[in-house]
Amino acid sequence: VSQSAPKLPSKILELMDGFRASKALFVASKLKIFDHLKDKGPTKAVDIANYVGASVCGTERLLDACASLGLLEKTPQGYSNTDSANTYLTSDGKYSLHGYIIHSNDHLWPLFTNLEFAVKEGSRQNHRAFGKKADDLFKDYYHRQEVKQRFMAAMHSIARLTARDVATAFDLSQFKSACDLGGCTGALAYELVQVYPNLKVTVFDLPEVIANTSYFQPSGQHTAPVTFVSGDFFKDNLPEADLYILSRVLHDWPDEKIHVLLSKISAVCKPGSALLVAETVLDEQKTHPSVAVLQSLSMTEGKQRSSSEYKQLLEKYGFTDVQIKITGNLLDAVLCFKKNLSL
Ligand code: SAM
Known part of the structure; x- marks a missing residue:
């Protein structure tokens, strides 16, 4: 036959x-x-x-x-x-992905070359890829100006591409002030003040990052409603705001660190204040979208989560009315409100 x-x-x-x-x-x-x-x-x-x-x-x-x-x-x-x-x-376009492509080549490629070790050992492979152990992901990036610039350009390029969809996933016009924790170059902040002209946004990030943000300010835009404040969100007091934002922050950290961060945010949030999380939300089976599943292979100590996992996590820290919007862009949006104590 x-x-x-x-x-x-x-x-x-x-x-x-x-x-x-x-x-x-x-x-x-x-x-x-x-x-x-x-x-x-x-x-x-x-x-x-x-x-x-x-x-x-x-x-x-x-x-x-x-x-x-x-x-x-x-x-x-x-x-x-x-x-x-x-x-x-092209490297200078408004929606350029050049920064992320260079980060992929110079940083992610050497890490992924060691994927077999990452899987066998269950850990990030910085020491094999770059010859040194990373205690903190970001300390490693910010050690050298060139690497810091490259990392910030990478974050900036994705943030520029996703900021409009994140900013408009929910109607945020009720908020007067927002604080973007780990807001990096301010790409999302600048989009927010465009969409909500009455909103004042504070970008809070590590001093090394804040010192380098002028390079990424949009030209010709009135920048007054965006302020930059340096600090460590695990240790320092958080600026006051009606709306806190964590964009691509939660996926980087292990549960103990997330506990510190969400407890702090929850403690400074007044009833009625809100938290907006921007992440790629996984389906419940955790196999889609593959862009987030593949990113997990980099083996930071954090992880990607599904809708029900975000809901559970946020409710644990006193947030309620958790709403999730799948944007169809690279980042989705999760909005929740600090529980009113009198309820
Ligand atoms: N939110 C930006 C975005 O979505 O494009 C940047 C995301 S980047 C993955 C994480 C950001 O958190 C970086 O800008 C980093 O500097 C900041 N970060 C890390 N550790 C921090 C800390 N302890 N305190 C404040 N910011 C921190």
């Missing part, structure tokens, strides 16, 4: 090649090829190679790979950016 070959496992084949495709995107971004091609007509490989200071044959292969991945267009006249490369891959 003749047996026909099984259908090509295209999903598996695509995954087998995923690392090559990622690395092609990372290297083209690192060489700033998309910046060079911005607002330019088709350009020959030899000119691009000259500009980036790389070999012609290597550059040509990389450009063809980018064209095959749909990042560049290739015609007999040369290579040009696709619309999506112009929007997301």
Whole structure:
């Protein structure tokens, strides 16, 4: 009996090649090829190679790979950016992902090279990837200016892309003041004051970060309603606010640290004050969305949570009326209110 070959496992084949495709995107971004091609007509490989200071044959292969991945267009006249490369891959666009791509190449790639050890040992692999043990994820990032800038640019790029959906997931117009704890570059804060002109936002983050925020301020925007305050949210007093925000903070920390942080927020919240959490919320089976499930493989001490887990966690610290909005963007939003003591 003749047996026909099984259908090509295209999903598996695509995954087998995923690392090559990622690395092609990372290297083209690192060489700033998309910046060079911005607002330019088709350009020959030899000119691009000259500009980036790389070999012609290597550059040509990389450009063809980018064209095959749909990042560049290739015609007999040369290579040009696709619309999506112009929007997301040039380094200075409003919605540029360049910062996160460079972070992926320089930081996540070495960590993921050690994934087998991470799984076997159940721990983050900083020591293998970078030759040193990380006691605190962030101390490690902020040790060197260059690494700090890279990390902040990475956070900024995702925050810019998600801020509008997070800011409008719920109607926040009832709040007069907000404090974005671990608010980093202020990307979400600036979006909030645009959407809610009567809102004053304080960005609270570690001193190393606050010292570096001017680089990320939006040009031409009236910045008065956004203030930056430096401090450690585990140790220092938190600024007063009607609305506290934790965006991509809870997923970084183990339960003991979350206990300290949520207890502090709960203690300073007056009844009727609220907490807005922005995270990628997992489905109840915890297998989707894969962007969050795959991120867990980096093995920080924290974890991603499902809707029911966020609800349970927040209720444990005296928050009530927990509402969850799946935005369809990279970050979802969870809003809850401090329980009214008289109830
Ligand atoms: N909220 C931003 C966003 O969503 O783009 C940044 C998220 S980033 C994963 C976590 C932020 O928490 C960083 O800006 C970091 O500096 C800040 N952070 C970490 N430990 C902190 C601490 N002990 N006190 C205050 N901020 C802290």
